[in-house]
Amino acid sequence: MSNPNPSPSSSSSAPIRFGIIGCADIARKLSRAILLSPNTTLHALGSRSLSKAQAFAKSNNYPPSTKLYASYDAVLDDPDVDAVYIPLPTSLHLTWAVAAARKGKHVLLEKPTALNVAELDQIIDACEEGGVQFMDGTMWTHHPRTRVMSDFLQDSQRFGQLHYVQTCFSFAADNDFLENDIRVSPDLDALGALGDCGWYCIRASLFAANYELPKSVTALRNPIKNKAGVLLSCGASLHWEDGRVATFNCSFLSHLTMNISAVGTKGTLRVTDFIIPYEEKSASFSTLSNGGFGEMTLAWKQKPSEHIVNTELPQEVVMVREFSTLVEGIKNRGLAPEKKWPTLTRKTQLVIDAVVASIAQGFEPIQI
Amino acid sequence: MSNPNPSPSSSSSAPIRFGIIGCADIARKLSRAILLSPNTTLHALGSRSLSKAQAFAKSNNYPPSTKLYASYDAVLDDPDVDAVYIPLPTSLHLTWAVAAARKGKHVLLEKPTALNVAELDQIIDACEEGGVQFMDGTMWTHHPRTRVMSDFLQDSQRFGQLHYVQTCFSFAADNDFLENDIRVSPDLDALGALGDCGWYCIRASLFAANYELPKSVTALRNPIKNKAGVLLSCGASLHWEDGRVATFNCSFLSHLTMNISAVGTKGTLRVTDFIIPYEEKSASFSTLSNGGFGEMTLAWKQKPSEHIVNTELPQEVVMVREFSTLVEGIKNRGLAPEKKWPTLTRKTQLVIDAVVASIAQGFEPIQI
Numbered sequence: 001m002s003n004p005n006p007s008p009s010s011s012s013s014a015p016i017r018f019g020i021i022g023c024a025d026i027a028r029k030l031s032r033a034i035l036l037s038p039n040t041t042l043h044a045l046g047s048r049s050l051s052k053a054q055a056f057a058k059s060n061n062y063p064p065s066t067k068l069y070a071s072y073d074a075v076l077d078d079p080d081v082d083a084v085y086i087p088l089p090t091s092l093h094l095t096w097a098v099a100a101a102r103k104g105k106h107v108l109l110e111k112p113t114a115l116n117v118a119e120l121d122q123i124i125d126a127c128e129e130g131g132v133q134f135m136d137g138t139m140w141t142h143h144p145r146t147r148v149m150s151d152f153l154q155d156s157q158r159f160g161q162l163h164y165v166q167t168c169f170s171f172a173a174d175n176d177f178l179e180n181d182i183r184v185s186p187d188l189d190a191l192g193a194l195g196d197c198g199w200y201c202i203r204a205s206l207f208a209a210n211y212e213l214p215k216s217v218t219a220l221r222n223p224i225k226n227k228a229g230v231l232l233s234c235g236a237s238l239h240w241e242d243g244r245v246a247t248f249n250c251s252f253l254s255h256l257t258m259n260i261s262a263v264g265t266k267g268t269l270r271v272t273d274f275i276i277p278y279e280e281k282s283a284s285f286s287t288l289s290n291g292g293f294g295e296m297t298l299a300w301k302q303k304p305s306e307h308i309v310n311t312e313l314p315q316e317v318v319m320v321r322e323f324s325t326l327v328e329g330i331k332n333r334g335l336a337p338e339k340k341w342p343t344l345t346r347k348t349q350l351v352i353d354a355v356v357a358s359i360a361q362g363f364e365p366i367q368i
Numbered sequence: 369m370s371n372p373n374p375s376p377s378s379s380s381s382a383p384i385r386f387g388i389i390g391c392a393d394i395a396r397k398l399s400r401a402i403l404l405s406p407n408t409t410l411h412a413l414g415s416r417s418l419s420k421a422q423a424f425a426k427s428n429n430y431p432p433s434t435k436l437y438a439s440y441d442a443v444l445d446d447p448d449v450d451a452v453y454i455p456l457p458t459s460l461h462l463t464w465a466v467a468a469a470r471k472g473k474h475v476l477l478e479k480p481t482a483l484n485v486a487e488l489d490q491i492i493d494a495c496e497e498g499g500v501q502f503m504d505g506t507m508w509t510h511h512p513r514t515r516v517m518s519d520f521l522q523d524s525q526r527f528g529q530l531h532y533v534q535t536c537f538s539f540a541a542d543n544d545f546l547e548n549d550i551r552v553s554p555d556l557d558a559l560g561a562l563g564d565c566g567w568y569c570i571r572a573s574l575f576a577a578n579y580e581l582p583k584s585v586t587a588l589r590n591p592i593k594n595k596a597g598v599l600l601s602c603g604a605s606l607h608w609e610d611g612r613v614a615t616f617n618c619s620f621l622s623h624l625t626m627n628i629s630a631v632g633t634k635g636t637l638r639v640t641d642f643i644i645p646y647e648e649k650s651a652s653f654s655t656l657s658n659g660g661f662g663e664m665t666l667a668w669k670q671k672p673s674e675h676i677v678n679t680e681l682p683q684e685v686v687m688v689r690e691f692s693t694l695v696e697g698i699k700n701r702g703l704a705p706e707k708k709w710p711t712l713t714r715k716t717q718l719v720i721d722a723v724v725a726s727i728a729q730g731f732e733p734i735q736i
Contacts, residue, residue, distance in 0.1 A: 222613065255633060267623050279668075
């Protein structure tokens with residue numbers, strides 16, 4: 001049992017002031033995270049309608065000091081906003097993330113970050129030119145459990161070299177979601193389940209492979225699309241040059257499930273709640289190293305062991321704190337933006353694009 | 369917690385007399401199973417050398433009454449042998465299983481059962497013509513846990529319809545195995561890791577799909593072969609017409625791991641020791657039904673639950689008992705052989721063949 005929460009280096013500085021543009025459901029969780037994070041304040045919310053912003057602020061216990069605006073632009077024009085969180089539909093990311101960066105706002109962008117890597121590159125370029133931090137909203141990456149899992153995966157004695165990893169993320173969307181949610185609309189979130197669910201599987205596969213990009217990606221045959229052509233269910237295999245392979249399934253149509261099973265030369269790691277832990281303040285995963293059978297393969301020599309990682313702060317709060325620590329360093333201490341985060345995002349998006357291309361090209365392998 | 373071991377119907381009959389041909393390592397486990405099964409006796413062992421048979425019988429505590437023969441034929445010619453267990457290398461299965469069936473011996477055949485379905489069909493045909501029971505040696509199918517898992521998978525409320533299933537089986541073979549084991553020899557077990565490990569993944573995928581055959585099978589790219597061309601590591605996806613998909617990885621090169629994760633419309637089942645349970649007399653699996661998140665997706669509404677299934681007899685003993693009960697019915701009560709078992713074997717072998725064909729044909733999908 002360990003509790004490796006780092007202390008923020010910015011604890012003595014003025015808090016980073018967040019603006020949020022859009023009142024998406026996920027913005028409720030992020031609003032709470034910004035309010036809970038020790039180095040941030042919630043400064044502004046912009047919606048296309050003031051009454052919507054007011055209702056959202058009220059139902060989410062915003063402090064009375066929060067500025068409520070009737071446009072996204074007003075948030076970006078507020079000189080007191082240091083950073084924006086953008087939970088808009090994916091098709092709007094390019095416009096608003098680029099606009100935010102150009103106005104000098106640091107960008108915390110919901111996933112999937114863009115419709116394709118060409119769009120993402122424009123966003124990342126704008127952030128670089130603006131000298132602002134970019135980070136995507138993949139919360140689980142920031143859970144302290146993830147670091148402990150990473151330690152295991154990089155341990156040459158306990159795990160060895162990765163050989164294969166199986167991941168999945170699905171949830172059984174209801175009829176209303178399947179008819180009306182932005183994530184099934186070709187104009188708003190054309191990547192469908194691949195962008196919403198597959199994003200996590202791809203990130204987890206890259207995580208298991210120490211963030212090395214695969215050499216090729218091949219989509220699984222027979223993905224399921226809705227009438228508008230948006231993916232509701234699909235999968236793919238990722239192949240690295242040395243024989244490592246990752247397979248994943250993602251779906252809006254199947255029971256809530258989120259697994260990573262990573263198998264190396266000497267060990268196995270399993271986690272069944274990697275995206276959102278079963279509980280907020282405590283999460284676990286299971287490992288077995290150098291496993292083997294007893295006499296006559298009647299039973300195993302040992303069983304997997306469970307590792308519990310506690311966290312004082314929920315993972316989305318850790319994410320906001322980590323992002324804001326970087327922003328504080330840029331703002332107050334002349335540090336450069338941390339390139340690790342846009343790099344991870346870009347690798348994830350590259351694989352997303354390859355899955356899309358493989359499906360379009362009759363399930364041929366796409367070289368990356 | 370449940371304990372659904374059936375009582376054998378043949379408890380009052382004379383025990384079924386087993387002959388074993390070959391002193392493979394796995395025959396140690398099966399010898400013990402035959403000795404432990406309440407409706408069987410170990411009548412004969414045949415090896416190519418008498419001294420080998422004697423040493424094997426001694427080291428495995430065979431009863432003094434066991435006949436030891438210096439040939440496989442002698443076992444088949446012994447009129448007191450009711451059934452034979454055949455643990456020979458796969459390339460010898462056709463010859464010896466057909467010979468056994470023609471001599472009226474019931475056939476318990478180690479997996480992989482044949483090099484291809486054409487060979488298997490000759491074996492199954494010979495068994496049909498001989499009026500003898502055929503069963504393959506897939507032990508886990510007979511564990512009482514498997515029935516409890518099946519109940520879950522067929523429950524329309526707790527599981528719903530299968531959507532996807534991920535399976536794997538790997539173990540990290542040592543150098544001696546990778547150089548010398550029959551399972552890496554093209555003349556003895558040409559199917560390599562696909563036959564030895566993939567067999568279980570395929571059977572598990574079929575199990576999850578209620579033993580419906582998939583419509584097509586596509587091998588994963590970049591399998592690993594040894595210099596002789598025998599598969600050391602590979603995988604495939606199985607596709608059913610209604611969108612169900614199974615993916616698997618099997619390998620001689622990766623850490624000991626055996627998973628099934630089956631995801632339906634309403635539930636998820638996970639098991640991490642499906643082929644050989646961690647313990648002999650107690651095995652478990654995990655399920656979650658109608659899972660969902662609490663407020664703001666901060667945590668899950670409930671966690672998966674663990675199901676423990678106890679078994680008085682180890683799974684291989686249950687297998688021997690089940691096989692022998694069928695044999696007893698044929699021998700003493702005029703029953704017909706149970707076709708369920710060769711049917712399951714044939715479906716498994718069909719998928720094996722399709723994976724082989726897909727690899728040979730550049731990873732094209734193979735229709736079944």
